[in-house]
Amino acid sequence: MIQVKVFSSSNKMLVQDDANKFLAGLPESAVIDVKFSSSDGSFDILVTYKA
Secondary structure, three states, rough: EEEEEEEEEEOOHHHHHHHHHHHHHHOOHEEEEEEEEEEOOEEEEEEEEOO
16 A cells, blocks of 8 residues: 655754654655655655555
């Protein structure tokens, strides 16, 4: 099953740390895509992965 996880924060370092902790718990082969965006002081990371 393919799933997504969204991380969002106004603090860039916090959103990066949260996403990195999540990714560290996944096997590398499970990660399909990672996207980063920022707008109006909000930072977002979308992780698409196989569960």
